[in-house]
Amino acid sequence: MSITEILFWFLSALALVGALMVVLSRNPVHSVLWLVATFFAISGHYILMNAQFLAIVNIIVYAGAIMVLFLFVIMLMNLNSEAEPRKSWMMQLAGVLAGGCFMMVLVSLVRQTAELGGKTALVKEGNIGLIKQLGMKLFSEYTVPFEISSVLFLSAMVGAVVIGKKD
Amino acid sequence: MQALTQRAKAVDRKPMTWWEKLYLPSILKGMAITFGHSFKKRPTINYPEETRPFSPVFRGLHVLNRDEEGRERCTACGLCAVACPAEAITMEAAERIEGEENLYREEKYAAKYEINMLRCIFCGLCEEACPKDAIYLSETFAPSNYTRKGFIYGKDELLIPHPIQDPEGYAKAKGLNN
Amino acid sequence: MNTILLAFDLALFLEKLILIAVIIFASLGIALYTTFAERKVAALLQDRSGPNRVGPFGLFQPFADGLKLLMKEEIIPNTSNKFLFILGPFMAMTAALMTCAVIPWGNQVEMFGRTIQLQIADINIGVLYVFGVVSLGVYGMLIGGWASNNKFSLMAALRGASQAISYELAMGLSLIALLMLTGSLSMKTIVEQQMDSYWNILYQPLGFLIFIICVFAECNRTPFDLPEAENELNFGYHQEYSSMKLGFYLFAEYIHMFIGSAVMSTLYFGGYDVPFLDESTLSSNVAALVGIASLMAKIVFFLFLFMWVRWTIPRFRYDQLMNLGWKSLIPLALFNMLLTGALILAKSGL
Numbered sequence: 028m029s030i031t032e033i034l035f036w037f038l039s040a041l042a043l044v045g046a047l048m049v050v051l052s053r054n055p056v057h058s059v060l061w062l063v064a065t066f067f068a069i070s071g072h073y074i075l076m077n078a079q080f081l082a083i084v085n086i087i088v089y090a091g092a093i094m095v096l097f098l099f100v101i102m103l104m105n106l107n108s109e110a111e112p113r114k115s116w117m118m119q120l121a122g123v124l125a126g127g128c129f130m131m132v133l134v135s136l137v138r139q140t141a142e143l144g145g146k147t148a149l150v151k152e153g154n155i156g157l158i159k160q161l162g163m164k165l166f167s168e169y170t171v172p173f174e175i176s177s178v179l180f181l182s183a184m185v186g187a188v189v190i191g192k193k194d
Numbered sequence: 195m196q197a198l199t200q201r202a203k204a205v206d207r208k209p210m211t212w213w214e215k216l217y218l219p220s221i222l223k224g225m226a227i228t229f230g231h232s233f234k235k236r237p238t239i240n241y242p243e244e245t246r247p248f249s250p251v252f253r254g255l256h257v258l259n260r261d262e263e264g265r266e267r268c269t270a271c272g273l274c275a276v277a278c279p280a281e282a283i284t285m286e287a288a289e290r291i292e293g294e295e296n297l298y299r300e301e302k303y304a305a306k307y308e309i310n311m312l313r314c315i316f317c318g319l320c321e322e323a324c325p326k327d328a329i330y331l332s333e334t335f336a337p338s339n340y341t342r343k344g345f346i347y348g349k350d351e352l353l354i355p356h357p358i359q360d361p362e363g364y365a366k367a368k369g370l371n372n
Numbered sequence: 373m374n375t376i377l378l379a380f381d382l383a384l385f386l387e388k389l390i391l392i393a394v395i396i397f398a399s400l401g402i403a404l405y406t407t408f409a410e411r412k413v414a415a416l417l418q419d420r421s422g423p424n425r426v427g428p429f430g431l432f433q434p435f436a437d438g439l440k441l442l443m444k445e446e447i448i449p450n451t452s453n454k455f456l457f458i459l460g461p462f463m464a465m466t467a468a469l470m471t472c473a474v475i476p477w478g479n480q481v482e483m484f485g486r487t488i489q490l491q492i493a494d495i496n497i498g499v500l501y502v503f504g505v506v507s508l509g510v511y512g513m514l515i516g517g518w519a520s521n522n523k524f525s526l527m528a529a530l531r532g533a534s535q536a537i538s539y540e541l542a543m544g545l546s547l548i549a550l551l552m553l554t555g556s557l558s559m560k561t562i563v564e565q566q567m568d569s570y571w572n573i574l575y576q577p578l579g580f581l582i583f584i585i586c587v588f589a590e591c592n593r594t595p596f597d598l599p600e601a602e603n604e605l606n607f608g609y610h611q612e613y614s615s616m617k618l619g620f621y622l623f624a625e626y627i628h629m630f631i632g633s634a635v636m637s638t639l640y641f642g643g644y645d646v647p648f649l650d651e652s653t654l655s656s657n658v659a660a661l662v663g664i665a666s667l668m669a670k671i672v673f674f675l676f677l678f679m680w681v682r683w684t685i686p687r688f689r690y691d692q693l694m695n696l697g698w699k700s701l702i703p704l705a706l707f708n709m710l711l712t713g714a715l716i717l718a719k720s721g722l
Contacts, residue, residue, distance in 0.1 A: 056456070056518065060456075061514070062381075063511070071536075079496065079497050079722075080494060080497055080500070081404065083497050083500045083501055083504045084500070086504040086507070086508070087500065087503055087504045087507050090504075090507070090508065091504060091507025091508055091510075091540075092507060092537060093542075095510050095511070095514065095533055095536075095537060096537070098514055098518075098533070098596070099514075099533055099534070100566060101531060102514070102518050102529070102530065103530070150662055157496060157558060159496075159497060170642075184706075187698070188698065188702060188703055189697050189699045191695075192699055221681075221684075221685060224684045224685060225680060225681065225684045225685075227684075228417040228683060228684040229417070229680065230419065230678065231416075231417050232416040232417055233417055234419050234421075236419050236420060236421055237419065238420060240421070240424075308452045
């Protein structure tokens with residue numbers, strides 16, 4: 028096994044265990060922390076695929092900002108394992124059914140997609156994930172969507188400032 | 195109301211100007227002030243190495259005095275204990291027996307003489323009360339100790355060194371060489 | 373980053389390992405002495421002499437402090453979440469140390485017939501990496517504060533997290549203006565550009581002002597030390613901690629300061645560049661040494677600035693802090709971004 032493979036298997040295991048633990052943990056704070064671990068594993072995968080920009084943005088945005096806000100809210104609500112309400116078995120059954128259906132759809136989608144069939148992930152080569160290539164693509168092929176989304180963000184930011192200024 | 199002193203300053207409640215709202219100028223001003231302080235002379239006295247000069251009337255630890263021949267002056271009259279407002283002094287008297295004339299000046303002496311330095315307020319009233327000039331307040335102050343018991347000074351700590359057998363220690367305790 | 377991990381070159385691997393060890397120990401040592409310097413600077417600015425009993429000029433004071441912390445009893449509150457309680461200081465320390473990886477500490481040295489780059493990893497997203505690691509620093513505080521199961525700790529942790537998130541925004545926006553100028557995210561490239569022309573501070577004074585304010589806030593240093601506001605929150609998020617776990621938290625703060633200074637020197641003050649000196653006239657090793665010395669001098673200056681400000685300016689109130697972050701710094705950073713863009717456009721001749 029090459030070092031790439033070892034890393035790949037380690038990160039995959041970490042991502043899967045983390046994702047499972049998000050669902051299985053009784054304590055919501057633990058769930059959030061496992062989710063953070065999962066994001067890290069996914070970022071590791073990005074790095075293996077030479078998509079450094081994606082990896083670090085994933086960490087900044089998801090692990091660094093969104094998960095902190097999640098933690099924030101959970102800590103403020105003071106949720107813990109004792110406070111969790113007991114769900115009836117009907118609810119639990121419904122949850123299992125819904126989750127199972129969703130998983131089936133996902134698996135069948137991945138299996139049916141022709142493009143993915145028989146292909147393996149590009150590992151440690153390819154430069155599509157590097158910041159230069161990404162920038163080129165965004166500012167040539169996808170200029171309009173990019174600009175529209177940036178205007179959206181800017182308006183959100185200006186809106187936040189305006190709301191803040193109004194005392 | 196009339197101001198008591200000329201130093202009173204009216205509080206300025208004008209809204210801050212744009213320049214003041216920036217805060218940066220005042221922050222820089224403050225930083226200049228603190229930086230200026232780093233060049234000032236420090237008033238610190240590094241105690242064990244350096245000591246502050248005492249005034250001549252400084253009242254420090256007690257000393258039980260001896261006369262020129264090295265005999266203890268104290269006669270255990272108890273006036274100091276009576277005078278003491280903090281009740282820090284206790285003593286036990288004993289009678290001088292034959293052959294002890296070179297040790298004690300009077301016929302009665304203090305077999306035990308204790309000052310509790312935790313109680314003592316260093317007022318110097320014992321010094322004033324003593325008819326025999328036996329007790330003095332020196333220029334040393336109470337050193338630290340690990341136990342409360344250590345602060346109860348007995349005769350061995352209080353007695354001044356013998357002027358003939360240990361002239362150096364005697365001079366030092368009297369503060370003659372510094 | 374991945375070329376290092378994947379191309380398994382033993383010599384390179386060893387070289388990087390040694391470099392990592394040296395840099396980590398150096399930052400620990402510097403952080404150790406920063407605690408001492410903090411007390412000395414405080415004394416200096418307050419007409420005192422500061423610690424001067426342990427060793428000559430008190431130079432062994434940090435070791436005495438460390439020993440004292442180690443000897444203290446390890447207390448874990450019964451009601452706390454034990455695992456997270458221990459994880460907190462560990463994460464704070466790790467996040468603080470991780471930033472060292474992308475800072476170019478100097479140019480290259482030639483040793484044993486090899487050319488060794490004085491940078492652990494020259495990744496092409498260096499600035500973003502710093503940013504990502506800084507955003508992770510919040511976790512140590514947040515987890516520790518929550519796991520202590522103490523109202524004051526939780527309050528401090530929430531304060532710290534919201535403060536960090538708020539100031540990260542302004543920090544990122546001020547950095548964007550800088551990146552528009554450099555056109556690269558690699559720290560090394562940014563330093564090399566500054567070596568060839570002027571330092572970035574000349575082009576980005578406003579951006580630097582915003583950046584340094586945000587660095588102060590991210591490091592939880594006065595005037596933004598609200599997460600450990602003693603008089604409001606007893607001790608802050610590490611209130612329930614004792615012994616070396618407390619030491620880790622306190623230490624992480626000083627490492628943050630050190631790294632923050634290093635990032636500021638690298639991005640705005642030319643990194644290991646010595647002004648008015650042509651490095652190409654010197655031999656490679658001498659140039660590297662001079663470069664390291666120059667970077668260290670800049671770092672020491674910034675560390676002094678951190679302390680100087682701490683012992684001069686009182687703490688912000690919490691609403692003032694949020695007002696400054698959201699209402700002043702972010703619009704200002706946006707304005708700076710626009711201005712920079714306009715100037716670049718004007719210079720390139722439309």
